[in-house]
Amino acid sequence: VTVALVLAVALAVGVVVVVAWPFLREPEPVSDELVEPTPEAQRRLELAEDRDRALSALKELEFDHRTRKITDEDYRAQVGPLRREASAALRALDEGRDVRPTGEPEG
């Protein structure tokens, strides 16, 4: 029996313990089910992303206007639709419905 063999066996035993640890620690768990977002939570997450995107676009527009990247006229022309978009996204999240055009796939 060589030192290398002893170390290899020790390594093998160690990894078996590590891999089996979740079962050794909880032999009879109350629930063994994976926690995952429900389809409803997933949909609300995507709506929240839409809302944050719309709010971020408004902030970006404000900053671009302040740094003179866009003129006053462009700012006035864009801020209205962006506010409406943000407001619709907020409303959709509150009501739990999708504001995207009907017939369009989600995503």
Next chain:
Amino acid sequence: MPELGRAALLIALGLCAYAAVAGTAAALQRRRRLAQSAQNALVAAFAATAVAAAVLVVALLRNDFSFVYVAQTTSRELATGYTLSAFWGGQEGSLLLWLLVLTGYGTLAVRLNRSWIPDLVVWAVPIFAVVAGFFAFLVVGVASPFETQPAPLDGAGMTPSLQNPYMLAHPPLLYLGYVGLTVPWAFAMAALISGHTDERWIVATRRWTLLAWTCLGIGQLLGAHWAYVEVGWGGYFAWDPVENAALMPWLAATAFLHSVMIQEKRGMMKVWNVLLVILAFELSLFGTFLTRSGVVNSIHSFTQSSIGPWFLFMICVTVAASLALVMWRLPLLRSPTRLESPISREAAFLYNNLLLLAICLAVLWGVLYPLVSEAVRGEAIVVGRSYYDFFLRAFGLPLLLLIGIGPLIAWRRASLRSLLTTFRWPTSIAVATGALLLVLGFGDSWAGLLTYSFSAFVLTTVAIEFARGTSARRSLGGGSWPRSFASLLGRNRRRYGGYVVHAAVVLLAIGIAGSSAFDSVAEARLKRGDSMRIEDYTLTYRSLDERQTANATEIRATLGVERDGKDLGSLKAGKNAYSVEQQVSNEVGIRSDRFTLEDLFVIAEQVDPDGTVYFRVFVKPLVNLIWFAGLVFVLGAVIAMWPDAREQRQQALRARELGLPATP
């Protein structure tokens, strides 16, 4: 201890197989403990690989030539640093390093994200395990670093050109980059399989992609400097297939880092982003295949080996699986948002992506064409520098200009009046720069002139962005200029870090244009006392010395250097003859001017027995900007990667609001 190394790798292979099978079963059956067990198997695979790596390091340090790998890559005379670098200097060791980094990255990425995106991590684990299992299979069954033999008295030594300090950092950085691109790919595939194609996979992998991209970029730059000071041909990038192999995934990752911003800001280009992640990952595998299969002749590549078909198999399987997943989830990836105007920030990003991809595909064809030609017609055709230079000019110059144009245009759409306002200063300065350089006699190279003018455009844009942003922050929050500047950086690290990276790319472009379009070369055979001239320099060959070091005979010619009659000291250039490796290398002499940033670069091409030396001398203007660009690049990347407290708060708020697990 080769038995321990072999056993550790066998254990790692078993663990990867278990993590792949158990991880898939856990994800399909939604079994929590089995998923945790699969995660633990990935961690244990990293530990087992680390044991194998430690065995190889010990063998290298002890000059244990009973290991075939140690005997083939080192010798007793080799300095300790280079002996350690032999870990990645040969085929088998470099594959082991791939496995070590991959299992390490996988472990860390899974551990950091498992609490807030468990639905993605549960699929990412088997995906990591499949890729790691492939590399574990290679080092167990195809190219083991633990093959043994009766120990010879000494090893074969290391290729002389690899005996350079850059080799201690250049290959590991490239591996960190190549392997790092597995992380965004694994999470993107996990998002596709789970059907959860929201932005969480992007948030989770953004810094990993940036880290991989930074390592790949710096690794290439260090490789370029190594080629410059060590290989001794007078250049830093030769469009060698293996150099191209590292460039291609970097270009694809650059495109992804830009286009992912369109997805974040506008919810567009989800399919495109996933395709770019797949492309970057596959190109990293392809690069590894090129280096290790022996299909190309390169100074960087390893010898002919049997691992090529296995790599091709893996590339085909992962490409097919990735594309099948994209097709399957296409309805989830379609976006209702459309491009509002061809003159908008997102359109500029799109053009940038197309140009980056065009360069990437041109380089890919340049690499593939000789292989296809040899396979079909039986003759290997070398794709020369002119091919790459043509595409670099055709796509690279517009890309350089776009780096400056993009930040000037607003999202969604920009009016002509806005454009006239924002473009006024950068355009004026670019035109003035071009006109001034033309007057000063830089009109010989139109590509060089355009590069300088476009660079002036981009640098002005970057300066204006910082100045206006700081001014806006100051007017919003008050306070001093430095405080407003810091606040600007802190509030949008990725954007302003990105601008610093843009400045680095400009410095790189100026350095490349200066040193390649406006360089000079002179050649002469000199006897002692003879002189030669190049530009304003006069070089006088003074003496030839020979000395014996531990593993080489060093011959150095000493040249006196004068510029416009002023003595600038001396320069040494010569050759090293390595006794064990039976090879001779060029040892170039370089004198850098810290004010003009140009180099005087001397190669002693041929040293005759009578002491006559044939010298080739270059003057390379602005070449040092290339290396300086690397420092600026790292600074920009660090700013962009630095954790953003505001963004983390927003993520946490969103998660709390929706009752989802909190972000880390």
